[in-house]
Amino acid sequence: MSKILIVEDETIIRTALRKLLERNQYEVCEAPSVKEATTKHNLKDFDLIISDLRLPGAPGTDLIKLAGDTPVLIMTSYASLRSAVDSMRMGAVDYIAKPFDHDEMVTAVKRVIGKAKAANKAANASQTASHTIAGIIGSSDVMQDLYNRIHKVAPTNATVLIHGETGTGKELVARALHEESSRSNHLMISVNCAAIPDTLIESELFGYEKGAFTGASTNREGLVAAADGGTLFLDEIGELPLEAQARLLRVLQEGEVRPLGSVESRKVDVRLVAATHRDLRKLTKEGKFREDLYFRLNVVQLELPPLRERGRDIINIAESLLQRYCAQFGKPQLKLSNAAMDAIMGYNWPGNVRELENAMQRAVILCEDSTEIGANLLSLDQEANQLEDDGTSILEAPRLANRGNGRSSPTEDLSLEDYFQRFVLEHQDTMSETELARKLGVSRKCLWERRQRLGIPRSKSSAK
Template sequence: MSVHTSRILIVDDDPISRSNIKRLLERHEHDVVEADCVDEASQHDLDSFDLVISDLSLPDEPGTVLVQLARPIPVLITTSHASMRSAVDALKLGAVDYVAKPPDPDELLETVSRILHQQAARHSKPPAIADDGGSRRTMIGNCPAMQVVYTRIRKTAPANVTVLIQGESGTGKELVAKALHQQSGRAHRSLICVNCAAIPETLIESELFGHERGAFTGATTTRTGLVEAADGGTLFLDEIGELPLDAQARLLRVLQEGEIRRIGSVDTRHVDVRLIAATHRDLRALSRSGEFRLDLYYRLNVMQIDLPPLRERDEDILEIADVLLQKACQRHGREQLQLSRATRQHIRDYPWPGNVRELENALERGVILAEGHLIHPDDLGISPAPASRIIPSATGMASSNEPARDNDNEEDLSLEDYFQHFVLEHQDQMSETELAHKLGISRKCLWERRQRLGIPRRKPPRRNTQ
């Protein structure tokens, strides 16, 4: 809940509708201001509001004009059932959400509360993180899954405990590690980042724990290891699942005893290091196969942070794309480039198996190849793969390891064909929430795609009242 009374602007040329919404919000302690058109609304200081609620159809200009005028203040669109398709267009123009008129009081209050909560969360997100190149990198997104991540970072960072970050490749695990370090009591000391998969197995123990002169062929000088270099600060071990077993045993001693021994030395050294580890692999499964020490897994997994893949962040993907596009344009000196409408839809529909890293590379390619001021889908250099191959089995849908289905041509379906096939096949047995969860999208996105593809919601059978 906000620490201050939220200030909301209602824009509607219907005085009865406007008055009803105002009374509802004021009963829940919101400060409400009214306007009957875009012109009257623009005479107010829009930056002073926390939310704008606007009818889609206004006498002078459509309510979507307020999306640009009020930015970054969120705009919630109200619309009659007859113009729901226009509401979807309003979302594409940047409206934060929409509600049907006349609004259901509970639905409207829940929607307003959620939007205001997201606004408040924007001010409590982890701070900007400087990468090695000196540019500013931030964690972007406000979907529910990322809100959980932000909360876990905020609570975990001050505690001097080991953290295990799990997530697919390209989801931003190093950004989480940097946020944990910067919000901890060790922020004034070093953060040492190590990619365990990038160091040859024969050298990794020497790199991590150091060695004495003459310890092995080629050891002509004494070397301080990266664990010792992080003394007093934080050590981030990315892709820890690639660590050899011998190095795992040495790392376990660091966690248990706070001691290291350089290769070729008989002396132990005390170190005070906070360890943050990350992996895209299942460490518990690796421990069952003997590839990862189970005792080390338990030592690492004191606190776990799970990063969602990009395909499960439907609400965030365009925001992330806009930020990455702006940075790519700055790097290549093409400040006026924008994503075409078709490209924005393409970005939303594509499953991004490589996550944010793949999206960043595609946008970089688009900036380089685009002609004119718009980036078109072909400029991104991606094409939707067969849905049955790109949606992981964790979603309960198709997987490349599943046996072939009766329909031999299903693997050749486009994403939209697969969506339509899945919805029609399962909507009698699943609720809208369950359908959206299985497809890895939000309910709002499910509704939008239904409208675009002309798939009506199946009406429940009438009950016999006799």
């Protein structure tokens, strides 16, 4: 069991955080100040220290040097990105803003402790090109290919463009690229371009000089400069305004950044990782994205597969989420019923892992059974999941062929189940599950259920 020390002077926050962590199977100790933490505890006995930034007597950042190799996670209610960046420059492994979301805190704790343990295990062990990535669950062929590409490109300084649907884990991949690079001891600054108004994005990224615009009362360093020596992750880069795109292009071409209102540029050494769910090539043709920037970004492209194409990984992820939420909500360790697993495998998951997380959390909260989760608790939108074909479905063909035809035909002796079985066996090596379902005029869930009932195994190619 991992051991955590909480250093927080607010009793209510300290107690709430202790209870949250204990529900998630951590051993927890408390201290209200840096002085009491160091006098009553041996900091090196802990797997993680979580400390408030502002504490009576001494700031929480003092613990970073005192803790040695024990990682320190900084909490701050002064939720300026600047103070958080300063904390990480001093050696904090991560930061989290108060009031924090419970899931966000548990995820951060697991990530930090997991990374520290992984680093210890890897100290005397050689790593293969196909080992998994921290925080990502999946052993399907398509994910093994992704892991291989991450391991190959991470040690380089190449710019990476991550493409994938919403909820596929683009930021996890970006973090893996950073942590497996030579820049891992520097900052990774993450920016969601869609979350910052167009009028502020340039000043946030590139900084500004005093007097550059109304309200610019001091000089301010931009996030590009803050990431100097490390990695800058620009999520949803397709939403970046054209003016900001031009400035970003200069960063990539010249390795320098010029704050708003300044006549001087500053050299920066930043590795750029960008992500988008949009087709940037199409946006360039529409004049909404600079073509020269697109070619600068698209040095190495990583394609993240949607959840529906990851085969058995879906169940493995669901079971992992189930364990997490059972611990979080104080429920007994539940399991998925056979019907629930069929429903999960047959659903399209348009929201990918994020939607699966919501479904599992909802199921655990609503479950009144002490042993398993039923399919009804997942509340999946099966109507929206239906895949309809524009023409006649394959399964209707035998019926229509015999309708109004008194003579014997090759298909009239075949039942619909026989026809279904023959069609699937003949085409599953060349079609994906989605294509098979569309041709048959049924949903992926229906296809999965009929496979189960008829005992038709999925071929390796159709399982992806």
